[in-house]
Amino acid sequence: MKEFSPRRFDSYASYRSAMLAALDVATSTIAIFDPDLRDAGLENSAAIVALDRLCRTSPRREAVRILVHAADFAERECPRLVALIGAFTHRAALRVTSTPFLSWTQPFLVADERHVVTRFDRDGPRGKLAVEDERTSSMLLAQFETMWMSGTPTTTGAPLGI
Template sequence: MDTPREQPEQTFDSYGDYRAALFAAIGNARQTLLIFDPDLRETGLESPQGIALLERLCAQSTRRDAVRILLHTTGWIERECPRLTRLLAHHSHCTCVRTVDPGARSWSQPFLIADERHVVTRFHQDLPRGKIGTDGAGGLALLATQFETFWMNGEASAVGTPLAL
């Protein structure tokens, strides 16, 4: 009987590879996404492909917290992301956007966790370098714990709220 082997971490060095890794993780997600990013600017989620992947996840997930997005600021989404804003409003029953507490704005490692199993992370918010992996070394659990802590202390955002109310 073969025992499942953990897949080795893969690295990337460009924003294009980062977006491809994010899209692959979202495409494989079945129930939940946790996303932390300063403003989502480099994620490509506003693109037609990003919107289609998020739409599919929201339509198939049975979770009320299918997509949770934690940001430093929502300004870029509000100004530059009409498709993403519409998607978040249309699926407000299973999506939520929050901003981190001002004291946590020094947190600078963007990441996405899909289905509590797969992670795509950049090493620093100002650089494209990062990695794709699973929870082999416990890094995913640490990121998830940080996310939950900042989520609880964060502020609800009007982004994705119907009529911004």
């Protein structure tokens, strides 16, 4: 398990490390928003193992929810992630946001409704890992739920752009 303590980061490598740390400690749910998943590191084998574990052990129906503005990067570059979502359609889902939410660009992950990894801006790596931060996580989850409800499900197990 990666180090799991509050910290700030300023590189993409540190961002991906914080993402993996949050995935490693999640026991119930993961909510991820990223405009395109390009910098999230979800395709690496350690992230896939953590997501697979969560899908197998979580008591929640949709344990892993991922929301993007565009699914083309996942379609081209994340075959293991797409296969995982296809294998766990009852536990994992990927949706594309609707047009009114395209202005939201702050990537984030909320684990178990209380741990947060976020970058402050889509165009840079600076961000933070916040542990047991229910104030930030509830604000981000409210935004996530709003975008999720109007998002469009993707076709998993097949090219996402269909």
